[in-house]
Amino acid sequence: MSILFKSRQSGAQQSQISKQQKLVMWFTSHVRQAITSFGELLRTPAASFMTIAVLGLSITLPSTLYILVKNLDNISANTQDAAEISLFIREGATRADVDQLIKRLRTWPEIDALQYISPEDALQEFKQQSGFGSAIDALQSNPLPAVLLIYPTEKHGSPAAAKFLLNKLTQEREIELGKVDIEWLERLHAIMAVTNELVTMIAVLLFVSVILIVGNTIRLNIFNKRNEIMVMKLVGATDGFIQRPFLYTGLWYGVLGGIMSWITVALLLWWMSYSIGDILTLYRQEFVLAGLDFATLNTMLLMSVLMGLIGSAISVKRYVDQIEPE
Amino acid sequence: MIKFVDVSKTYPGGQRALSKVNFHVEPGEMVFLTGHSGAGKSTMLKLISLMERPTVGKVFINGHDLSHISRHDVAYIRRDIGMIFQNHQLLMDKSVFDNVALPLIIEGYPRKQIQSRVQAALDRVGLLDKKWNLPATLSGGEQQRVGIARAVVNRPPIILADEPTGNLDPALSWEIIRLFEDFNAAGASVFIATHDLGLIARMQYRTLTLKGGQMINDGLTESWQDRK
Numbered sequence: 001m002s003i004l005f006k007s008r009q010s011g012a013q014q015s016q017i018s019k020q021q022k023l024v025m026w027f028t029s030h031v032r033q034a035i036t037s038f039g040e041l042l043r044t045p046a047a048s049f050m051t052i053a054v055l056g057l058s059i060t061l062p063s064t065l066y067i068l069v070k071n072l073d074n075i076s077a078n079t080q081d082a083a084e085i086s087l088f089i090r091e092g093a094t095r096a097d098v099d100q101l102i103k104r105l106r107t108w109p110e111i112d113a114l115q116y117i118s119p120e121d122a123l124q125e126f127k128q129q130s131g132f133g134s135a136i137d138a139l140q141s142n143p144l145p146a147v148l149l150i151y152p153t154e155k156h157g158s159p160a161a162a163k164f165l166l167n168k169l170t171q172e173r174e175i176e177l178g179k180v181d182i183e184w185l186e187r188l189h190a191i192m193a194v195t196n197e198l199v200t201m202i203a204v205l206l207f208v209s210v211i212l213i214v215g216n217t218i219r220l221n222i223f224n225k226r227n228e229i230m231v232m233k234l235v236g237a238t239d240g241f242i243q244r245p246f247l248y249t250g251l252w253y254g255v256l257g258g259i260m261s262w263i264t265v266a267l268l269l270w271w272m273s274y275s276i277g278d279i280l281t282l283y284r285q286e287f288v289l290a291g292l293d294f295a296t297l298n299t300m301l302l303m304s305v306l307m308g309l310i311g312s313a314i315s316v317k318r319y320v321d322q323i324e325p326e
Numbered sequence: 327m328i329k330f331v332d333v334s335k336t337y338p339g340g341q342r343a344l345s346k347v348n349f350h351v352e353p354g355e356m357v358f359l360t361g362h363s364g365a366g367k368s369t370m371l372k373l374i375s376l377m378e379r380p381t382v383g384k385v386f387i388n389g390h391d392l393s394h395i396s397r398h399d400v401a402y403i404r405r406d407i408g409m410i411f412q413n414h415q416l417l418m419d420k421s422v423f424d425n426v427a428l429p430l431i432i433e434g435y436p437r438k439q440i441q442s443r444v445q446a447a448l449d450r451v452g453l454l455d456k457k458w459n460l461p462a463t464l465s466g467g468e469q470q471r472v473g474i475a476r477a478v479v480n481r482p483p484i485i486l487a488d489e490p491t492g493n494l495d496p497a498l499s500w501e502i503i504r505l506f507e508d509f510n511a512a513g514a515s516v517f518i519a520t521h522d523l524g525l526i527a528r529m530q531y532r533t534l535t536l537k538g539g540q541m542i543n544d545g546l547t548e549s550w551q552d553r554k
């Protein structure tokens with residue numbers, strides 16, 4: 001494409017080639033530039049590794065936190081006694097009334113299972129667990145009410161749903177009052193909400209700083225190649241052509257940083273799975289740390305590549321134009 | 327081909343490098359530009375290659391007003407101009423071959439054509455046997471010839487040379503000028519800035535003379551006129 005000399009043909013135009021061939025040429029030229037940029041990384045392995053490590057580690061922290069939070073989510077979702085509801089039966093209710101109630105409740109779709117504890121059983125259990133055995137023997141009558149333990153289905157086990165179910169249950173006339181045993185779960189959810197926000201904040205801050213770091217690395221690369229850039233401009237290279245290798249460098253930083261974050265996250269999770277397991281047995285949880293699924297791995301790589309590209313794009317836009325041949 | 331109309335150039339800082347310069351180089355002409363150091367020779371070449379813009383006046387190439395060329399299009403203009411620099415402007419970490427291939431790679435030539443054209447250009451300047459050398463391992467004259475090969479490898483219609491014989495001995499200088507004559511014979515307009523007056527005197531080419539930024543002479547060298 002010559003602006004000054006209409007009849008003058010150049011480069012790709014010169015030989016008669018089909019669109020398809022042009023596409024192939026375009027593709028191979030990009031592949032060639034990508035490979036060249038990769039080669040450049042290898043020429044300064046230490047410096048490249050540092051940039052890649054910054055990318056990788058910055059993704060590791062939020063990813064690890066994210067995976068932990070997601071695991072906790074899974075726990076609360078899977079927990080059977082997450083929301084165990086205790087219903088205390090009204091005093092006057094007979095055994096027949098209670099049987100009727102149980103029969104009715106069994107048809108409720110929200111309820112997974114229920115268990116009846118008679119006043120006698122309750123007293124017996126209390127005696128054993130409290131150690132007030134003889135004192136209780138001295139009681140004239142059994143002060144404990146009959147209790148129905150309700151286990152909601154998974155869908156209705158979340159704190160909010162369980163409370164809703166409790167409300168509905170206490171409408172039944174045989175029931176004096178009820179109580180959801182979800183305090184620990186509520187606390188867990190609150191912690192998770194905070195952690196979720198923290199993860200986002202940390203991620204945003206880290207990502208911004210990483211973009212700046214990559215941008216600065218690319219800026220240094222650009223200044224190191226100042227002469228080369230000037231010469232290329234003198235012989236007719238467009239800004240786009242000059243920028244491309246630097247963008248590929250950013251891309252490679254991103255790809256390698258992403259792969260590095262996979263490895264570090266996997267190591268961290270493996271390391272932490274033991275201590276997490278210990279904590280969770282306190283909650284009587286059968287726990288297997290769910291690790292990296294495909295979607296998470298993809299997201300990590302994508303984020304890393306994006307940061308590499310954005311960082312280099314910023315520098316390239318800003319500094320390649322500035323270098324003018326003298 | 328190259329036309330200056332009332333061109334003045336004042337550098338930021340107030341240094342007036344050219345004032346009211348007018349001339350016209352015809353297509354296929356070979357022209358020398360001479361003048362003392364600081365007369366504005368390099369400035370003139372920079373205005374043609376769009377490394378600088380005139381403060382006043384207009385520069386035309388092939389009838390196109392360069393003031394209408396946007397920043398973005400400058401790269402495409404330079405592909406039509408083969409430039410040779412006194413300080414060579416080579417990529418020191420690339421082989422001779424890669425240096426000469428650069429304009430072709432930038433223009434996206436297919437690999438085979440790059441091979442054959444670089445080969446031909448290096449053959450022309452007599453450096454075929456050194457194509458895998460790094461520029462640093464070449465003599466000044468050889469580096470100059472690499473620069474020339476690079477300037478002509480995509481067969482531009484215009485060739486600009488700034489002190490192409492700068493620090494070469496007379497025999498080598500003569501060889502280089504012969505090269506430019508070849509390119510000129512092949513149809514290119516050639517514009518050479520030099521203060522090697524001895525060299526010019528031995529030839530019969532149109533010579534523009536600058537002094538303090540003003541064009542004081544535009545004509546054929548006397549020896550040539552004498553013969554006429």
Ligand SMILES: Nc1ncnc2c1ncn2[C@@H]1O[C@H](COP(=O)(O)OP(=O)(O)OP(=O)(O)O)[C@@H](O)[C@H]1O
Pocket residue numbers: 337338339341342343361362363364365366367368369370521
């Ligand atoms: N980038 C610049 N900024 C300011 N002044 C400049 C710049 N380039 C050149 N000049 C001034 O413009 C004048 C003309 O310079 P130019 O380089 O065109 O001279 P020249 O004829 O090529 O000289 P030489 O033979 O020494 O190369 C000089 O006085 C120089 O100091």
Ligand SMILES: [Mg+2]
Pocket residue numbers: 367368369488
């Ligand atoms: Mg000069």
